[in-house]
Each structure stands twice: as structure tokens, then as C-alpha cells.
Amino acid sequence: MSIFSFDPSETRGQKAARLALGTGLTLMGGLHFKPSSVPSFASIVPPWVPGTSEQVVYASGVAELGLGLALLTAPQARRASGLGAAALFTAVFPANVYQYTHRIDIPGVFDSDAKRLRRLPLQIPMIAAALYVAKR
DSSP states (O other): OOTTSOOTTOOHHHHHHHHHHHHHHHHHHHHTTOTTTHHHHHHTSOTTSSSOHHHHHHHHHHHHHHHHHHHHHOGGGHHHHHHHHHHHHHHHHHHHHHHHHTTOOBTTTBOSHHHHHHHGGGHHHHHHHHHHHHOO
């Protein structure tokens, strides 16, 4: 059986969550390589993260693209890709906190304290959805 094969143990809810997360991760991962977006992503990388902020942006973009595509195309790998997505969502949370605590604007997206604060708890349902996708 291939990882690209249908997974008979996957529920409708898991499939919907897998496809939604996969789409979101793929789109966001692609944005990490858009020249006009790199500075915005780089601005929220905490200074204690190893490497340059641009390296971190590209590495996280690769991770998002890889996990997103796996979620979209490899139903039999949903456990690994779901756990990977949960780990990624957890790993990027400090950047969201850093953005909030240092009042870093991303014009038109996160350009106020209220918007930055509302973003923080959104990681919880994303992590929960990724763990739900991974559940057997």
C-alpha cells in the first residue's frame, strides 16, 4: 500500500481537517518564498533563534510546504504529517508571541495590538486539528 492510497480508517472530519490544514500550510509555505513577504516573516523571528532570520523564514517555508503537500496528497501518511504539523505550529508560536510583545506590525494583516493578541490563541485549534488528523 502506498502513502498516496486512500486511508479507510480516516473519518470525514479528519479528511476535512487534513485538507484544510494542507491547503493553509501549502499557501502559507509558498508565501515564505515571495520576495515581498520575506521581510515581514523575518521581522517576527526572535533573535535567540539560530541562523539569520531569512534562513529561518526559508526553513519554515520548506517545512510548511512539505507538510502541506503531504497532508494534501498522502492520506496514508496523515499520522506523521499531522504530528509534524502540530510540532510546527508549536515551534512557530514563539514568533507570534515575539511579534505581540515587541509590537511588530505586518501592514494590513497584524497592524494593531488587538490583531496580534487575537492571533495567539488561534494556534490552539490549529494544533488540535493537526492532532485530530494524526489520530488513529
